[in-house]
Amino acid sequence: MKKEVVIASAIAGLLSSLSAGDNPTINIDKISIDKAGKVLASKDIKKGLEVEQGKDKFLDNVNFYCPGKKGNRKKAPIQKDIEKEAPIHKDIEKAPIHKDIEKAPIHKNIEKEAPIQKHIDKQIVIPKR
């Protein structure tokens, strides 16, 4: 099974198990995010949201706190050239909008470098069953 399939089935299973609540105030299935990062919610959710308008002071609270727990990570390499540019994700070339970007010289050897994708391939364990 490909890693994408493993992740996708984990997401699907989790979403279905958590979306089965009785008349939830917010139904996550009725929410989507558009191409500009705008939250598109159904009318009944928006009705609830309108109640909270006008209390913008609340937005001033910015949280940085992260309560995380255990995980495993390989030792970070000491990077000599901290100004080097980030490699671009492999999938970018699949998107039609990027067709003519490929012509740009900067993209020619970037794919070879894409370390984050290589790392993911190693990190996700594919089940044998």
Added chain:
Amino acid sequence: MKNKTLERRIFYALRDDVLRLTILPTEQCNFRCFYCYESFKLGKMSKETSESILKLVKRRASTLKFLHINWFGGEPLIAKDIIISLSEEFKELSKKFNFKYTSSITTNGYYLNSNLFTKLVTNGITNYQITLDGDKKIHNKTRILSNGEGTFNIIWNNLISIKKNTLKFDIMIRIHYSPENLKEIKAFSKILNTEFGKDNRFKIFFKNISTLGSCNDESLSTFDSEESNEIQKDLNSLIDAVDTVTQDDYVCYASEANTFIIRSNGDISKCTVALDEEVNIIGRLNSNGELELNQDKCKLWSIGLQTEDEAHLACPYFNLIKPQIVDLVG
């Protein structure tokens, strides 16, 4: 809903006129902190990607009431040119389209000299998080440069010189405590209080060191959460200006539907800890400023908004997603 504060946090996380972006202008760092979980695989953001961020915000500008930009890394100030240039643009857009623009930065403080600080504040970056691990002796054991040198003196001197600045800003000095440095932290707290306790632009936030995926996790000495809460209360009592904003009803930015992380390579994520996890790459910022998003992944990170489960909201990754993935893939 459990209480009004949590209810409001949930609703704000769904507002369509709010956009919060955490931008990683570089994922490289000049520090190699002992407990750091980052892998530093990606470098500085390209010009193309930073231009795409600007296009994204321009696309939304006319419908926004609130834009918050948080700069993160790596050490974001390594890429200060990107930060300054984009911040100037965001500030102009907020004037033109009349939306509220606020900005924050999580920095190690090493490059934050007085001139740069003034430039950042005047471009709207008024909220800072800077971490110390104790006094010079303790701090220089754990928060070191990549060549192993200590960093305390430079950060401390930067903080002192920032204090002389008359501008309006908020600096949260995050102090890490662990069983190994607690005694020294108590002594250091008194120095902190003398230096910054009377200036209401500074707040002290005590945080226990936790295992977030560093290669040194196994050798990290940490308090359990009950012990940690008691210690935090004790330490807070030593300080006049304690940061308590983050203590209750916490909703992580990863849970918020209107919050995104833009990685230095243009990938879109939700969590700043699970940086190398596939489940955390929820999409891609295209060159025209459009987000190409996986809706299922977006919903997964925001599921706490529906369940109202405080653990899901506080940390969807460690309390929900990671255990499920581990169960499935073994």
